């Protein structure tokens with residue numbers, strides 16, 4: 001049994017971490033930190049957890065509360081967890097940060113894309129990028145895991161194996177992703193008002209979205225050469241889910257059976273990546289509330305394009321579920337412990 005604490009526990013990602021951890025047999029939640037709701041019962045904020053999570057929120061004292069836990073989850077907006085991460089590492093404990101602060105290996109690239117200084121570049125060197133199925137061994141040995149972004153998770157699980165095995169081109173990759181509104185977090189904003197999201201679909205951040213350097217960093221590692229991508233995210237009128245559709249011209253003449261073989265060798269023994277083949281296409285409802293990532297592939301001989309589609313739940317595989325999966329790796333628990341829920345349907 002390990003003790004964990006969550007800071008930023010009242011955000012959507014914190015809420016999802018609490019839901020998943022409340023069902024994990026090897027975990028005891030020590031504290032649920034909140035600035036805004038200190039002393040309030042947690043289930044007043046997350047009514048789905050009534051009679052399941054009895055704790056009240058507290059505003060933690062870093063020095064005292066960090067001594068209680070084996071692992072800290074940081075689910076704060078970017079730029080806010082660096083001091084906490086430094087303290088946890090100094091105390092020799094483990095931490096999983098769900099923000100973008102430790103994902104980019106180069107602090108200068110973080111500063112360019114996020115527009116804020118990086119205050120923990122030494123700690124950055126210790127961070128392991130937490131894409132569970134790809135960096136499994138490094139994550140198991142890590143003290144600091146940088147949990148991937150939601151869009152990057154859906155994209156990298158699809159593309160990393162194919163680039164690593166050299167079966168697709170590194171140039172001209174086009175990615176079109178659609179996200180549910182919970183991807184924007186719980187803080188209200190004009191752009192996320194119901195009347196403006198419902199029955200609406202819109203692109204945003206074309207060529208400037210903050211996940212571009214993260215996607216390119218990891219695809220370049222896979223390909224061992226610089227990879228650039230055309231990435232367009234869209235806000236879709238749904239609560240959860242990301243559907244990514246990726247287009248690459250099939251100039252290397254990849255055959256379906258070779259692609260299937262590569263996915264099978266990377267994910268055949270992994271519980272959460274389901275390869276659907278070339279006849280079935282992933283859909284967000286089929287992974288809703290779960291840690292699954294569904295992937296499908298179509299080779300279009302008429303246009304000479306390879307089209308890859310992937311679906312995840314942004315709050316689970318795209319955030320809290322992948323973090324719990326990483327915790328399982330770090331503490332040598334079964335990889336699917338606490339994550340075995342089947343998706344709801346319809």
Ligand SMILES: NC(=O)C1=CN([C@@H]2O[C@H](COP(=O)(O)OP(=O)(O)OC[C@H]3O[C@@H](n4cnc5c(N)ncnc54)[C@H](OP(=O)(O)O)[C@@H]3O)[C@@H](O)[C@H]2O)C=CC1
Nearest residue numbers: 008010011012013034035036076077078099183185186319
């Ligand atoms: N939403 C998603 O799908 C995903 C989110 N992420 C990342 O996870 C992290 C948390 O995201 P999410 O839960 O969606 O965000 P939310 O905005 O829903 O929650 C963040 C929480 O952080 C706390 N907080 C503490 N200090 C501040 C501050 N100065 N400003 C704002 N909030 C503060 C707030 O709780 P309180 O006031 O109670 O302390 C708030 O509830 C972010 O870094 C996000 O980018 C990663 C992958 C997917």
Ligand SMILES: CC(=O)N[C@@H](CCC(=O)OP(=O)(O)O)C(=O)O
Nearest residue numbers: 099100149150179180181183184
């Ligand atoms: C729909 C929506 O707004 N999505 C968010 C996803 C951000 C996120 O969660 O990513 P980080 O963890 O890297 O901050 C966005 O596009 O900014």
